[in-house]
Amino acid sequence: MDSNIFxxxxxxxxxxFYRSLHCKFYTTTSILxxxxxxxxxxxxxxxxxxxxxxxxxxxxxxxxDKIMYIANLLGDIKKLxxxxxxxxxxxxxxNRILVSDDYSVLNVSNFLKIKTISLxxxxxxxxxxxxxxxxxxxxxxxxxxxECEICGNATKRNxxxxxxxx
Numbered sequence: 001m002d003s004n005i006f007x008x009x010x011x012x013x014x015x016x017f018y019r020s021l022h023c024k025f026y027t028t029t030s031i032l033x034x035x036x037x038x039x040x041x042x043x044x045x046x047x048x049x050x051x052x053x054x055x056x057x058x059x060x061x062x063x064x065d066k067i068m069y070i071a072n073l074l075g076d077i078k079k080l081x082x083x084x085x086x087x088x089x090x091x092x093x094x095n096r097i098l099v100s101d102d103y104s105v106l107n108v109s110n111f112l113k114i115k116t117i118s119l120x121x122x123x124x125x126x127x128x129x130x131x132x133x134x135x136x137x138x139x140x141x142x143x144x145x146x147e148c149e150i151c152g153n154a155t156k157r158n159x160x161x162x163x164x165x166x
Contacts, residue, residue: 006117007091008054009100010034010083015119017099018048025054028090030083032056059089067092071108075131075143075157079104088114132157 008018008027013035018025025048038045048054067089071077080088084105091098097115100106109116132141132155134148141148141155148155 003097005094005096007087007094007096007098009087009098009102009105011101012099012119013038013045015101017119018054019044023053026057026090026094026096027054028058028083028086029056030058030081030086034083057090057094059086059093063089063093067108067112070111071104072143074107074111076104076108078143080108088112 004022005024005026006012006017006020008025008031010031012018013027013031045054049056064085067085068077071080071085071088084102087098087100088105088108091109091114092112095114097117098105098109099117099119100109101118106116106118132143132145133139134141134151134153135156136153137148137151139148139150143157146155147153
């Protein structure tokens with residue numbers, strides 16, 4: 001794997017990671033939409049795009065479907081935006097290092113053995129499988145269920161460490 005090619009999440013742009021020399025970067029249209037205010041004020045980004053050092057590429061439907069399936073399995077699906085899913089999908093599809101500080105993005109990526117770099121925090125130390133539960137009757141639910149079907153109380157979110165080898 002070429003270690004000078006990186007997939008950039010919006011947090012990588014905010015941290016200025018795109019200013020690294022002698023690297024090639026990829027991102028998605030959805031991420032560009034999240035950082036469009038940076039594009040207005042950054043000549044550097046315009047130059048990177050026009051020179052081909054920053055490539056805008058959207059993932060395939062197959063990659064997106066795989067990421068959605070894994071995010072659902074791990075319970076991260078409700079924490080991931082369309083842009084998050086697109087960037088993890090692209091990193092998975094291209095088999096490149098993903099640069100992000102989003103814990104849900106990193107959790108799904110690490111489960112899939114996508115190499116990651118976290119800039120502003122320690123990154124993921126253990127994988128987590130999220131689930132919802134009723135605080136009153138303790139019934140467990142899928143992460144997307146927001147109300148207990150037995151007593152009607154709002155569910156709470158917690159996690160269990162997920163043991164998978166990296």
